[in-house]
Amino acid sequence: MRFVRYTAGGTTxxxxxxxxxxxxxxGDLFGQWQRTGRHHTLSAVxxxxxxxxxxxxxxxxxxxxxxxxxxxxxxxxPKFPPQADIGYRAVNxxxxxxxxxxxxxxxxxQVQYExxxxxxxxxxxxxxxxxxxxxxxxxxxxxxxxxxxxxxxxDRTFFRAKNTDTWKPMGPWIxxxxxxxxxxxxxxxxxKETIRFPTNEMLYSIQTFxxxxxQYCTLVPGDVLWMGTDGTSxxxxxxxxxxxxxxxxGTLRNRFVRAGM
Amino acid sequence: MRFVRYTAGGTTxxxxxxxxxxxxxxGDLFGQWQRTGRHHTLSAVxxxxxxxxxxxxxxxxxxxxxxxxxxxxxxxxPKFPPQADIGYRAVNxxxxxxxxxxxxxxxxxQVQYExxxxxxxxxxxxxxxxxxxxxxxxxxxxxxxxxxxxxxxxDRTFFRAKNTDTWKPMGPWIxxxxxxxxxxxxxxxxxKETIRFPTNEMLYSIQTFxxxxxQYCTLVPGDVLWMGTDGTSxxxxxxxxxxxxxxxxGTLRNRFVRAGM
Numbered sequence: 001m002r003f004v005r006y007t008a009g010g011t012t013x014x015x016x017x018x019x020x021x022x023x024x025x026x027g028d029l030f031g032q033w034q035r036t037g038r039h040h041t042l043s044a045v046x047x048x049x050x051x052x053x054x055x056x057x058x059x060x061x062x063x064x065x066x067x068x069x070x071x072x073x074x075x076x077x078p079k080f081p082p083q084a085d086i087g088y089r090a091v092n093x094x095x096x097x098x099x100x101x102x103x104x105x106x107x108x109x110q111v112q113y114e115x116x117x118x119x120x121x122x123x124x125x126x127x128x129x130x131x132x133x134x135x136x137x138x139x140x141x142x143x144x145x146x147x148x149x150x151x152x153x154x155d156r157t158f159f160r161a162k163n164t165d166t167w168k169p170m171g172p173w174i175x176x177x178x179x180x181x182x183x184x185x186x187x188x189x190x191x192k193e194t195i196r197f198p199t200n201e202m203l204y205s206i207q208t209f210x211x212x213x214x215q216y217c218t219l220v221p222g223d224v225l226w227m228g229t230d231g232t233s234x235x236x237x238x239x240x241x242x243x244x245x246x247x248x249x250g251t252l253r254n255r256f257v258r259a260g261m
Numbered sequence: 262m263r264f265v266r267y268t269a270g271g272t273t274x275x276x277x278x279x280x281x282x283x284x285x286x287x288g289d290l291f292g293q294w295q296r297t298g299r300h301h302t303l304s305a306v307x308x309x310x311x312x313x314x315x316x317x318x319x320x321x322x323x324x325x326x327x328x329x330x331x332x333x334x335x336x337x338x339p340k341f342p343p344q345a346d347i348g349y350r351a352v353n354x355x356x357x358x359x360x361x362x363x364x365x366x367x368x369x370x371q372v373q374y375e376x377x378x379x380x381x382x383x384x385x386x387x388x389x390x391x392x393x394x395x396x397x398x399x400x401x402x403x404x405x406x407x408x409x410x411x412x413x414x415x416d417r418t419f420f421r422a423k424n425t426d427t428w429k430p431m432g433p434w435i436x437x438x439x440x441x442x443x444x445x446x447x448x449x450x451x452x453k454e455t456i457r458f459p460t461n462e463m464l465y466s467i468q469t470f471x472x473x474x475x476q477y478c479t480l481v482p483g484d485v486l487w488m489g490t491d492g493t494s495x496x497x498x499x500x501x502x503x504x505x506x507x508x509x510x511g512t513l514r515n516r517f518v519r520a521g522m
Contacts, residue, residue, distance in 0.1 A: 052315075054313075054352055054353075055351045055352055055353055060417070060418075061417075081417050082417075083416070083417070085416045085417040085418045085420055085421075086418060086420045087417075087418040087420070088349045088351060088418075088420075090316045090349060090478065091315055091316055092315075092316055092478045092479050092480075092481070093478070104476075104477060126426075155344070155346045156321070156322075156342050156343075156344070156346040156348075157321075157346045157347060157348040157349075159346055159347045159348070159349075159474060159477065159478060160346075160476075160477040160478070163477070163478055164477040164478065165387075165477065165478060165479050213420065215365075215421075216365060216420065216421040216424070216425040216426065217351065217353045217354070217420060217421070217424055217425065217426060218353050218426050219353075220353070
């Protein structure tokens with residue numbers, strides 16, 4: 001099932017995608033909800049970020065090629081994380097499918113995409129086992145963990161390197177049914193494919209991250225876990241359009257624009 | 262004015278503290294609110310975390326002695342941050358005044374307090390100047406940035422070193438009027454003073470953090486900025502009670518308990 005958050009006629013609502021239509025729902029996405037009987041045409045509404053998470057978790061360095069190529073660029077030996085330690089991003093940076101990613105005028109030129117699977121938690125998870133972990137997942141969407149590498153290397157935190165406003169596109173919707181092992185992540189820049197990797201070939205699995213995180217930190221409905229990316233990105237230019245496909249989830253598309261240009 | 266979030270008779274409400282009484286209010290703390298006419302006795306209610314922030318910001322390494330003493334303990338030269346780069350904490354870890362901080366059974370023994378001033382944002386702030394920054398502050402409270410130093414050194418992120426459930430006590434209430442330059446932060450363990458420092462003698466001021474952060478990341482009403490701490494803490498033991506006073510803000514008190522003891 002596909003859940004979408006959208007704006008039509010000035011009102012933001014939740015709905016279920018049924019072909020070319022949206023059936024509006026009301027209530028709690030993670031609890032009781034019901035159809036309102038109202039419908040919209042999918043192509044006629046504005047898609048919104050599917051949800052605003054209470055906590056925005058992100059797994060860095062979770063694919064082999066990404067760790068190796070990033071280390072190579074820095075002239076260092078690759079260091080694989082010894083454990084599934086989760087990091088954080090911030091909700092100010094979230095932006096919807098088909099909106100612009102705005103690069104501040106003072107940002108250096110190493111603005112890059114990271115195409116990621118996003119896991120959405122559906123039930124309160126505390127001390128969950130790996131075997132049981134996927135039962136706490138509500139669904140999946142796509143994220144672009146936009147990063148500026150000069151700031152990422154030089155700043156003490158990732159506040160602007162990864163959390164500048166609009167730098168966390170997420171969407172276009174939430175899909176509850178996904179064949180993880182069959183999924184491929186494909187990224188295109190201006191229509192040309194730049195990378196392709198099996199979505200689930202992670203260093204640490206979704207199950208491992210949920211189990212380890214929940215041993216210390218209670219996960220709640222609506223929390224998101226961005227699962228990291230593979231490979232590297234070219235430096236994006238003003239007007240570049242980045243599309244991220246994940247099999248079964250659709251396409252997240254955003255144009256990159258530099259402020260003042 | 263002092264705003265408090267509290268539970269009485271199974272209902273959680275907002276109120277204004279007036280002497281020994283709470284005058285209940287309804288509405289938006291940062292917008293329109295009104296008195297309901299109901300009153301409670303302050304000592305008879307359960308205090309809650311004053312608010313759940315959309316984004317939970319934290320300034321690390323923001324006092325001279327803290328940077329020096331932490332470096333000394335690691336046998337390193339102190340490194341002062343070259344810029345006011347803000348970090349993040351997570352809302353799962355928030356806990357109220359007078360509740361227990363729970364140390365997981367597998368946590369190493371370097372669990373320490375950090376007594377901090379907490380700044381609460383009241384208005385949407387984007388590209389704010391230092392001169393104007395304090396106009397975006399709604400009020401202040403107290404935070405204890407509980408940290409386990411072994412995990413902090415060894416893990417790739419601070420997910421459990423600083424964000425384990427209950428490890429971010431915040432409260433007891435929000436005070437809108439504070440003489441920053443007159444304020445002292447005092448910490449006591451089991452009633453004995455362990456540290457005392459001028460609250461506002463920061464490496465980077467509140468104004469600098471708000472201005473720099475808001476250049477990239479829009480701050481919104483309810484966001485909190487924890488401003489860092491000075492000095493170092495002893496390793497806390499099962500049943501230790503930590504109290505943090507900040508002049509004009511009151512006292513944040515929490516007992517530390519080790520799970521399974």
